[in-house]
Amino acid sequence: xxxxxxxxxxxxxxEEVIKEFLPKEEGLQISIFKAMNYSxxxxxxxxxxxxxxxxxKLFGGESxxxxxxxxxxxxLHTYSLVHDDLPAMxxxxxxxxxxxxxxxxGEDIGILAGDALLNYAFETVSKAFDTDEDKGRIGxxxxxxxxxxxxxxxxxxxxxxxxxxxxxxxxxxxNFIHSLKTCALIEASMMIGxxxxxxxxxxVDKIEKAAHEIxxxxxxxxxxxxVTGDEEVLGKPVGSDEKNNKMTYVNHIGLENAKEEVRVRSxxxxxxxxxxxxxxxxxxxxxxxxxxxxK
Amino acid sequence: xxxxxxxxxxxxxxEEVIKEFLPKEEGLQISIFKAMNYSxxxxxxxxxxxxxxxxxKLFGGESxxxxxxxxxxxxLHTYSLVHDDLPAMxxxxxxxxxxxxxxxxGEDIGILAGDALLNYAFETVSKAFDTDEDKGRIGxxxxxxxxxxxxxxxxxxxxxxxxxxxxxxxxxxxNFIHSLKTCALIEASMMIGxxxxxxxxxxVDKIEKAAHEIxxxxxxxxxxxxVTGDEEVLGKPVGSDEKNNKMTYVNHIGLENAKEEVRVRSxxxxxxxxxxxxxxxxxxxxxxxxxxxxK
Numbered sequence: 001x002x003x004x005x006x007x008x009x010x011x012x013x014x015e016e017v018i019k020e021f022l023p024k025e026e027g028l029q030i031s032i033f034k035a036m037n038y039s040x041x042x043x044x045x046x047x048x049x050x051x052x053x054x055x056x057k058l059f060g061g062e063s064x065x066x067x068x069x070x071x072x073x074x075x076l077h078t079y080s081l082v083h084d085d086l087p088a089m090x091x092x093x094x095x096x097x098x099x100x101x102x103x104x105x106g107e108d109i110g111i112l113a114g115d116a117l118l119n120y121a122f123e124t125v126s127k128a129f130d131t132d133e134d135k136g137r138i139g140x141x142x143x144x145x146x147x148x149x150x151x152x153x154x155x156x157x158x159x160x161x162x163x164x165x166x167x168x169x170x171x172x173x174x175n176f177i178h179s180l181k182t183c184a185l186i187e188a189s190m191m192i193g194x195x196x197x198x199x200x201x202x203x204v205d206k207i208e209k210a211a212h213e214i215x216x217x218x219x220x221x222x223x224x225x226x227v228t229g230d231e232e233v234l235g236k237p238v239g240s241d242e243k244n245n246k247m248t249y250v251n252h253i254g255l256e257n258a259k260e261e262v263r264v265r266s267x268x269x270x271x272x273x274x275x276x277x278x279x280x281x282x283x284x285x286x287x288x289x290x291x292x293x294x295k
Numbered sequence: 296x297x298x299x300x301x302x303x304x305x306x307x308x309x310e311e312v313i314k315e316f317l318p319k320e321e322g323l324q325i326s327i328f329k330a331m332n333y334s335x336x337x338x339x340x341x342x343x344x345x346x347x348x349x350x351x352k353l354f355g356g357e358s359x360x361x362x363x364x365x366x367x368x369x370x371l372h373t374y375s376l377v378h379d380d381l382p383a384m385x386x387x388x389x390x391x392x393x394x395x396x397x398x399x400x401g402e403d404i405g406i407l408a409g410d411a412l413l414n415y416a417f418e419t420v421s422k423a424f425d426t427d428e429d430k431g432r433i434g435x436x437x438x439x440x441x442x443x444x445x446x447x448x449x450x451x452x453x454x455x456x457x458x459x460x461x462x463x464x465x466x467x468x469x470n471f472i473h474s475l476k477t478c479a480l481i482e483a484s485m486m487i488g489x490x491x492x493x494x495x496x497x498x499v500d501k502i503e504k505a506a507h508e509i510x511x512x513x514x515x516x517x518x519x520x521x522v523t524g525d526e527e528v529l530g531k532p533v534g535s536d537e538k539n540n541k542m543t544y545v546n547h548i549g550l551e552n553a554k555e556e557v558r559v560r561s562x563x564x565x566x567x568x569x570x571x572x573x574x575x576x577x578x579x580x581x582x583x584x585x586x587x588x589x590k
Binding site for chain 1: 326422440441454468
């Protein structure tokens with residue numbers, strides 16, 4: 001399998017699911033629809049819904065509810081980027097080579113577009129209840145989705161990240177930030193894939209652990225690329241973390257140890273994934289591919 | 296029945312439900328918890344959860360899922376106020392006589408606290424699935440909750456309101472803004488109360504219509520008070536809408552016609568409420584009380 005081509009193919013399939021539920025650009029509130037669609041269609045790896053779908057396959061799932069959660073996860077991830085980029089937050093003018101949402105639509109619509117995407121994520125999840133799937137199972141997936149996105153998940157990590165800006169942080173604090181800000185949504189994605197496939201609690205716990213290792217490896221790799229990467233390939237200035245005085249893994253444990261950490265964590269994740277009776281070869285390779293990425 | 300005392304009593308009961316699910320102020324992300332609790336505990340009429348609970352009673356409901364939706368509705372309403380007050384939106388320093396959330400905690404935490412409350416609203420809704428209530432019914436309530444809060448509901452209205460600021464708006468546009476920005480959450484509140492009590496689709500539709508009239512009457516009354524009210528009683532400067540160049544009902548149809556509109560709409564609402572076989576006297580009186588309010 002050519003993992004690069006195969007990943008691109010599945011990203012394309014994922015892209016179609018994401019676009020299926022986007023709002024039509026019509027009505028008096030057309031600006032909010034335009035801003036939402038602009039933000040969601042800015043590209044990206046579509047990693048979270050892809051991991052959800054592949055974990056679903058690992059457990060032999062064929063749930064009709066899955067696509068709603070896949071799309072919702074990407075809307076949720078997108079809202080977090082839109083609000084991250086705001087002047088009062090990271091104050092970024094560009095993302096993935098395009099103007100950020102608030103630069104195009106104004107700061108007020110930027111804030112509202114983030115709110116809209118967050119709410120729309122849940123609105124999309126709620127549509128899963130229209131399918132004839134087990135409603136208890138959908139309820140469980142919804143619970144994981146909302147918890148991992150919230151103050152005990154992504155937003156909690158974002159809060160600490162914002163507050164510690166420009167300050168020294170301990171490795172423990174850095175782990176806390178990454179665990180919540182980056183890992184939580186990856187955990188949610190893979191757990192929901194498993195839950196909707198009917199995996200039992202024990203297996204969902206294992207998937208959460210694997211997803212945590214993937215999330216950490218992914219984040220540390222991000223820190224490494226910020227030091228070693230190629231600006232053109234990366235799409236953002238190399239050394240921007242240092243410039244922004246951000247404490248990173250590389251600062252804490254050094255470049256070589258950080259690389260080792262990525263290797264150990266991704267192996268741990270793959271070991272867990274390989275411990276299940278059925279296998280998803282693509283998923284196993286995807287994990288390794290993700291952390292060997294150059295951008 | 297002394298409606299004023301009775302309303303205060305039920306507001307107190309509602310207050311307890313709202314506070315039951317608030318997060319503990321502990322952990323590294325303590326600021327976000329403090330900002331959320333500060334925002335929710337700023338007082339207010341607790342109108343939406345109260346209307347939800349009273350509509351639930353009207354249909355003889357005793358759902359264990361109700362309290363989660365009551366609390367969630369107030370968190371949702373609170374997030375909308377927190378984001379409304381931001382510098383890029385209405386730029387308000389005070390609300391209900393207290394500093395607004397972003398003035399106390401900073402603009403970044405202000406944005407995050409709004410996000411956190413919106414997400415926490417859904418997180419609280421998701422907990423309703425832990426009860427032994429009918430999960431299809433909870434799913435339906437969740438669907439109404441998310442739709443009325445989103446781009447086809449509150450956020451949609453907010454978007455048009457923001458865009459039309461300082462411009463002339465037609466009465467049609469004003470109706471659109473109010474229907475979405477103000478009525479949508481009141482509709483959701485009363486519909487969810489009915490749904491969780493097991494009301495059939497036809498009755499839920501009737502409740503939606505009654506709630507719409509209540510929301511419109513409430514909003515027009517707000518416009519009237521801005522012209523005629525007592526600054527001290529009102530808690531905000533009289534004439535602030537005119538100062539902010541906001542198009543109001545009073546501007547469009549004149550003070551006397553606006554008063555008549557409030558009367559007709561609230562009567563329509565009460566007529567619908569009285570058309571059901573069972574009665575909730577308090578709810579009927581509450582509707583009249585709300586639009587006769589001086590603040």
